[in-house]
Each structure stands twice: as C-alpha cells, then as structure tokens.
C-alpha cells in the first residue's frame with residue numbers, strides 16, 4: 010500500500026543552522042507513527058515544513074502522491090492535514106464552540122452576502138455546522154464547556170480543544186506536537202486512549218511528536234529519532250528504546266525526561 | 268429581509284427614529300440638535316466600520332478617514348461636478364448612486380491598503396495605513412478640479428436625518444450579522460491567532476482584504492454622507508486627526524463591541540459640540556483662542572483610556588438587542 | 597541649473613539627512629529596546645526647537661551676546677528639554693503599559709503626541725502660529741564649484757556627526773551600551789543576567805530625546821521657523837528612514853536618514869507633489885520588497 014504522507018530528503022536551514030537534515034518518512038494510512046528527539050532537534054520544524062509554514066531548503070512532501078511542498082498552509086490543510094501546536098495556539102477570546110466552528114468554516118459554502126441577509130441556505134448550513142461541532146466536542150469531552158471562553162479552560166482541556174479543532178478541519182492526517190506536554194500521569198493515560206479512539210472513529214492517520222517515552226511505547230507503531238536534525242535511529246518503539254545512539258542522545262542531554 | 272429576522276434591533280431602531288422625528292416636528296428638538304444627531308450617526312457608521320477592521324479582524328488601520336475622503340470626493344464629484352443636481356426628491360436616486368459609487372471607490376482603495384496587511388502586523392500596519400491616508404490627502408490637495416487645498420465646495424445638501432439614520436442602521440446590521448456568522452468567526456480567528464487561523468484552512472489573506480474592503484466601503488459611504496451634510500469636502504477634514512477621532516471613539520466604546528461603538532460615537536460627538544460651545548463662549552469672553560484645549564482633552568482621554576481602562580466602556584460585551592438569539596443563527 | 601542631481605542638491609540632501617538621522621536614531625533605539633513605535637518622538641524634536649528658542653531669548657536678555665558660545669548653550673538646553681519630555685513620557689505613559697498588548701502602547705503614543713502638540717498650541721505664551729527662529733550664528737556663504745555652502749551646512753553635519761560618533765562609542769564600548777544591546781537581543785535573558793531593564797529603557801529614552809532635541813535646534817536654525825506641529829512630518833520621515841535602514845539597527849538609521857534626505861531633496865527639485873509623497877512611496881516599497889530594511893536582520897519568530 011502506498012504511503013499517505015511521504016517526505017523525501019527534506020532539509021531546512023535557519024541561516025547557518027541546519028535544523029532538519031535529509032529527513033525522509035513514509036507514513037501509511039491508518040497508523041500512529043511517532044517522532045522523538047531531544048530539545049531543539051528539529052521536530053517542530055519538521056511539522057512546520059510539512060504544513061507549509063516554512064519552505065524546505067530541499068526535498069519534497071507528498072500527500073497521497075500529490076506534491077504539496079511549500080504550498081500555502083491553508084491549502085495544505087484543505088488537502089487533508091490538520092495539526093496542533095506545541096505552544097498552544099487556541100482562539101482564546103472565542104468560545105470553545107466557536108473555536109471548532111471557525112475550523113469548519115473553510116468548508117462552508119455560503120457567501121458573505123448570504124450570511125448578512127441570513128438567507129435560508131445560510132441558516133441551514135449554520136445549523137449543520139453547529140450540530141457537527143457539538144458532536145465533535147462531545148467526543149472530546151468538551152461539550153459541557155461549549156459556551157465558555159476558550160482561554161478560561163484548564164490546561165488539559167486546552168490540549169484536547171486543539172485536537173478537536175484540528176479534527177474539525179476533517180483531516181486525513183493529524184499532526185500532534187507534544188500532545189501530552191505538561192500533563193500528569195493520569196491525563197497522559199487518558200490522552201493515549203483518546204488518540205487511539207480518534208484514529209479509529211475519525212479514520213485519521215496520526216503522526217505525533219512526544220517527549221513522553223510512555224506515549225511513544227504505548228501507542229506508536231513506528232518511530233524515528235532526530236538529533237541535531239539528523240535521523241539517528243528508527244524502527245519499532247521497543248527496538249529504538251534499546252538503541253545505543255538514542256540512549257546517548259537522550260541520556261547525554263535530557264535523561265530525566267524519559 | 269435581514270431586518271425581518273432581527274426584529275429586536277429593528278424595533279429599537281424604528282422606535283428611536285420615530286421618537287427623534289416626533290421630537291423634531293413638535294419643536295422639542297431643534298434643528299441644531301438634529302444636525303448633531305446626524306453627525307453622530309455618521310460617526311456611528313465610521314466607528315462600526317472601523318470596528319470590523321480593527322476590532323473583529325484585529326488589524327490596525329490609522330487611515331480610516333482616508334476612505335471617507337475617497338467616498339466624499341467621488342460622490343461629491345458625481346452630484347456636484349458631473350450632474351450638478353439640486354437636492355430634491357426626484358434627484359435622490361442620483362445621490363444614492365453617487366454614495367454607492369463613492370463607497371465602492373473607497374472599497375477599492377481599501378483592497379489596495381489591505382495588501383500590506385498581508386505581510387505587516389500591528390504597529391507597522393498602522394504606519395502604512397497612516398501613510399496611505401496622508402498620500403490620499405496630498406493627492407486631493409493637488410487635484411485642482413476638486414478644488415485643491417480649498418476643497419470641493421457647493422455640494423448639494425442631500426444628507427438628512429432619514430438617509431443618515433438608515434445608513435447607520437444598515438451598517439450596524441451588516442457588521443453585526445457578519446460578526447455573528449461563520450465568516451465572522453473567521454475574522455475573529457484571525458484576530459485571536461493568525462497562524463492558527465491559517466492552519467484551520469482559512470484563507471486569511473482573503474479575509475483580511477475583505478475586512479478592509481467592507482470597512483472601507485462603509486467609511487466611503489459615511490464620507491459621502493458627511494460631504495452632502497456639510498456641503499463641502501476638504502482635504503484636512505479627512506486627515507490624520509479625523510482618523511484618530513474615530514479611533515478614540517472605537518477604543519472608548521470598547522474595541523470589538525458594536526454597542527460600544529454606537530454609544531461612544533454619540534457621546535463623543537455630543538461632547539465635541541458641547542466643548543466647542545463652551546470654549547467658544549469662553550474665548551469670546553476672554554478674547555483668547557481656546558479651541559485647541561478641546562484636542563488637549565481628547566488626547567488626555569485617549570491616554571487615560573489606554574492606561575486605566577484598555578477595554579473601553581463595553582470591552583467585547585454587547586447589549587442584548589444587538590446579539591442574535593441562537594435560533595436566529 | 598542643469599541636472600537636478602547637481603552638487604547643490606547633494607549638499608542640501610546631506611544637510612536634511614543629518615537632521616533626519618538624529619531623529620531616526622531615537623526611533624530606532626526605542627524600537628530596538630521596547631519594540632514600540634514612539635509616535636511622540638517627532639514632538640520631542642519640536643520641544644527641542646522651542647526650548648532652544650526660549651533659551652536664546654532668556655540668555656540674550658540676561659547675559660547678552662550671541663555666536664558660538666550662545667549656540668552651544670542653546671544646544672544643551674534643547675537636548676535637555678528633549679530628554680526630559682522623553683523621560684516623562686516613558687515614565688508616565690509607556691511604563692505602566694509595558695506588559696499590556698503592544699497596540700495599547702502605540703495608541704497611547706498617538707495620544708501623547710497629540711497632547712504635546714495641542715498643549716503647545718493651546719498654551720497662550722506659545723500658541724499655534726509660526727515663529728521666526730532667531731539668528732544664533734551669522735550665516736556665511738562659501739562658493740565651492742557650482743555649489744553654495746553655508747556655515748549652517750557645516751554646523752549641521754558636524755553636530756550630527758559628533759553625536760553619532762558619540763552614540764556609536766557609547767553603544768560599543770560602555771557598560772550601558774552593552775546592556776542596551778543585551779536588552780534589545782532578549783529582554784528576559786538580560787533580566788536574568790542581572791541587567792536592570794527599566795533603567796536601560798529609561799536611558800534609551802533620555803538619549804533618544806536628547807538627539808531629537810538637538811535636531812530641533814538644528815532644524816530651527818536651518819529652516820528658520822517653528823510651530824507646534826513641526827514635528828509631525830519630520831518625525832514620520834525619520835521613522836521611515838529608520839525602517840528603511842532596518843528598524844532597531846543604529847547604523848541602519850543613519851544610512852536610511854541620509855538616503856531619505858537625498859531622495860526628498862532630489863524629488864522636490866523634480867516635482868513638489870513627488871517631494872511630498874516620496875517618503876511614503878519609499879516606506880511602501882521597503883515594506884513590500886525588504887521589510888527588514890537595508891541593514892536589518894531577519895527576525896526569528898519561533899513557532
């Protein structure tokens with residue numbers, strides 16, 4: 010089966026700094042794949058390159074064999090890639106429900122004029138968007154906070170809201186940047202179950218970055234390890250966890266995190 | 268059509284309209300007051316339209332009066348120089364057409380100004396819009412057909428309470444309906460976090476340019492109304508200070524709150540007039556030019572709002588009648 | 597007169613550029629350190645001009661005399677006045693907003709600018725009308741080739757050059773300069789290193805204000821009339837010069853200012869409308885083509 014996402018030989022420089030080096034990854038549909046590495050090893054940059062925030066210095070990104078390299082971010086989203094951010098980027102001044110509805114807007118067909126005049130077509134569409142959004146919030150256990158301002162949610166709920174918002178764009182591929190960051194062990198457990206459930210219910214492929222080895226070991230089918238932008242190991246999580254180079258990269262710099 | 272589905276605001280507005288009209292007819296409200304109400308309503312249009320750009324979409328325009336200038340000069344040129352019509356009832360279609368064309372011309376300029384907003388944020392955008400406003404003023408100063416620095420004079424007095432009221436109401440409803448729709452949520456998302464907005468599939472470029480275009484359109488119409496109310500259009504009338512006055516109204520009312528914009532536009536227009544009267548009579552008594560103290564007070568007001576009540580009168584809250592009920596969504 | 601690109605225009609352009617440079621430096625330093633476009637900066641320039649004006653008449657009445665010593669004293673007064681207004685503005689208008697959204701500071705800055713301008717024009721002993729700036733030093737003209745150079749040109753260039761060299765020394769070699777550079781690189785890291793960030797910001801305003809005040813005196817002397825709104829356009833143009841050079845970058849501000857002075861002089865000689873509009877045309881061009889300016893560094897917003 011051909012890959013859903015295929016990254017080929019991607020390299021990116023920030024000035025003189027080689028943040029990502031000759032990175033390749035084939036991710037088949039329906040899986041949960043991972044990316045790990047110490048701080049500053051280029052993981053987030055990889056996501057930024059996939060989603061078109063930066064243009065890679067070299068290399069290509071394909072989604073279902075379509076070249077999406079360095080397209081405009083919103084077009085990449087429309088092609089089927091949703092993502093969350095390591096440093097939360099919620100729409101804080103909007104309600105939880107509106108965070109989701111904003112993410113459904115790009116699929117809406119009503120024109121501005123129709124929304125100004127409140128024509129029936131627009132009203133029906135609004136109702137549909139609202140119902141779908143509520144259903145999505147329900148799955149992520151956020152329905153009871155739908156009317157609250159997003160910035161008033163507790164941290165763990167914000168992480169779920171980011172996932173919900175990414176799902177609202179109806180992606181084929183979901184990129185999660187450290188979804189378990191800052192969570193306590195119980196929350197981490199819940200999150201792992203949630204990610205698996207999301208994968209099954211929404212038929213999405215998950216590609217996630219994590220520092221928590223537990224998450225990687227628990228739910229990832231395959232991982233790659235980055236260090237200084239270079240892939241130093243890859244394989245099944247168990248094997249990678251025993252790899253000498255990986256241990257050195259991690260224990261040498263931030264053993265405590267694992 | 269829209270108004271049928273938003274009865275509360277329509278009823279409130281209709282009530283206000285009738286009350287003011289009756290008070291004017293019975294002499295409770297003299298023509299001078301009506302004139303100030305007309306000006307207030309024009310400022311409502313300007314402030315609400317600026318709110319779409321600065322408040323809802325989170326951009327920052329310092330050249331809003333530049334759009335008004337375009338509308339005033341274009342519509343004024345049509346009624347005064349092109350058709351040279353008297354302000355009679357049969358000629359109103361020409362006036363309305365002129366207003367719309369003026370608004371469209373302003374919208375076109377708004378699109379042009381919207382483009383820098385694609386690459387620039389906050390303070391830089393402020394400077395560029397300020398620069399655009401100044402460029403418009405400089406150009407008007409140098410076009411002799413429209414009077415150059417003397418301004419375009421002898422514009423027929425088409426603007427009256429009815430027209431000005433309807434325009435302010437329509438502007439309010441359009442911006443409100445937009446804000447409380449899926450498109451409005453796109454505007455808000457851009458304000459809240461532009462990168463995240465782009466990454467939920469929104470074409471932020473298009474929305475930002477749209478916000479500028481729509482905001483500029485209504486500002487252009489407001490400018491046209493002002494020109495046809497004061498019977499002239501003058502380059503300095505639409506300069507930086509004018510833009511700042513609208514900005515003060517926006518922030519005093521609460522950026523993001525349409526209710527606040529309406530209240531502040533009325534309150535500050537009345538304050539302006541009151542101060543003008545008080546200072547003028549003081550000037551007469553003391554033989555000193557005191558007019559500039561008004562602007563000193565405005566400057567202080569702006570600073571104090573920023574220092575002590577950044578969120579303005581209303582913050583982002585709205586009066587009940589401005590909010591659509593959920594089933595009206 | 598021949599070509600508009602003659603020696604005379606170059607001299608005039610450099611003279612104007614010197615004044616822009618002194619103003620632009622304040623913009624760029626403040627922006628570099630607090631990331632604020634200090635809208636009121638052009639008004640510090642105006643305050644400097646008025647202070648020099650007042651100082652001249654005061655000293656003339658009590659001590660008499662004119663010429664270089666008098667000019668030196670008025671220069672000091674102008675710089676001090678610019679500093680004081682800048683420091684007060686920073687303390688009372690900007691400091692309370694340091695941790696609020698950037699736009700509130702910008703709007704406050706607009707308010708401060710209006711306040712200073714209208715206060716000056718409302719105060720009965722200052723007033724809105726133009727005033728002729730007194731002759732501090734007798735003007736002398738020298739003919740060199742096709743160009744006529746006055747001693748004012750020499751003074752403007754010399755004062756600007758001296759101040760700019762002084763500033764460069766201060767920024768490169770002194771503890772304050774190092775602290776300023778550290779704060780402009782990374783405010784939080786500077787704080788952790790034990791730098792008193794507020795003190796550095798205060799000094800930046802003092803120095804920027806002094807430079808603007810000096811520019812006010814030079815402008816008053818060179819284009820001898822002053823009025824409360826005289827700071828608006830030069831302020832805006834100097835800001836654009838700072839953007840052109842790369843805002844936050846000190847040599848950039850100087851470079852941008854001289855380019856601006858020359859461009860404006862040439863453009864005005866060509867056509868007056870162009871002269872009025874050239875600054876904004878440059879601004880828009882820079883922002884579209886090279887937003888970081890000629891010498892500015894690429895900003896790294898981490899995502």
Ligand SMILES: Nc1ncnc2c1ncn2[C@@H]1O[C@H](COP(=O)(O)OP(=O)(O)OP(=O)(O)O)[C@@H](O)[C@H]1O
Pocket residue numbers: 023026028046047048049050051052053054055095896897898899
């Ligand atoms: N916009 C940028 N400009 C310049 N350098 C950058 C930029 N973004 C990231 N970097 C640098 O690129 C390298 C990789 O950063 P990246 O954020 O991808 O790391 P990461 O693996 O996600 O780390 P972490 O675990 O801390 O999130 C780092 O050295 C970082 O400082």
Ligand SMILES: [Mg+2]
Pocket residue numbers: 052053054095
């Ligand atoms: Mg990261």
